[in-house]
Amino acid sequence: MKIIGNFDGSLADITSVVAGTGLSGGGTTGAVTLNVDAAQTQITSLGTIGTGVWQGTAVASAYLDADTAHLSGSQTFTGTKTLNSFKGTGGATVTNILDEDAMDSNSATALATQQSIKAYTDRKVSSDAQIQLTHHMFKDDIDTTKHYVGLQEADAEQTATSNKNLPLLAPVAGKLLKVFLRANSDISTKTLTWRLETTATSAPTFSSPSIIGTQSGAGCTGSSMTTYDFTSVDSNAISAGDQVLLSIQSDSTTGDHTYLVTCLWEWDLS
Secondary structure (H helix, E strand, O other): OOOOOOOOOOOOEEEEEEOOOOOOOOOOOOOOEEEEEOOOOOOOOOOOOOOOOOOOOOOOHHHOOOOOOOOOOOOOOOOOOOOOOEOOOOOOOEOEEEOOOOOOOOOOOEEEOHHHHHHHHHHHHHHHEEEEEEEEEEEEOOOOOOEEOOOOOOOOOEOOOOOOOOOEEOOOOEEEEEEEEEEOOOOOOOEEEEEEEEEOOOOOOOOOOEEEEEEEEEOOOOOOOEEEEOOOOOOOOEOOOOEEEEEEEEOOOOOOEEEEEEEEEEEEOO
16 A cells, blocks of 8 residues: 655654455555544554654653663663763762872862772872891801891891890881892802781780781892882781791702891881
């Protein structure tokens, strides 16, 4: 069937189709005339609309495709979407997302990127922390016996913890970051194990300490420095008031060598 006619915006709904030539019997071609009732307010049935402008009431969400934003249900959007503002059920209205490491703008309506939050946090922690270097030296044939480094006096290394020159007192909480080593001989074939040990404030002075961090690695050559990184050790926390000790142990015989040790500490002064 073919519908022929011209309609303008003054016409309302199509209410009926009157048969014309070609509609009698089984015919499907020919012209028809349309009777339009201006009193009708809606189209109840319609095929595919190829062109036109929708100016009626809102189309229900169920009739919109997946590329259209729906107010209810879950959707995944692709591409960059720019929003002037958004908010939760009771929070502040958000108008921007900033990548601002120092957070200088101090905005009450902007979110921060993960990278800028980390940068700001790292900077804040660093400003509240005091970095300290301590320097130690001893000469000994330690072989495979664990020796404690004299943290208060040179050449005060001992195999027992009773030497008064072994520990440091931690006035505030902190941690050992790194140990740096040089020696007057090549000990790179040895595996050295360093242990950070503490005696808690509730324990008697010079009592048996607890190991709170361990780091192992090859020794240094006679012309190089070796670094032992304690920042990767999870249990590397020193409490305020602890006595702090550092021990060294080789996996094989060493001979009599001079050891130059520098420790990098971080203390919380917040």
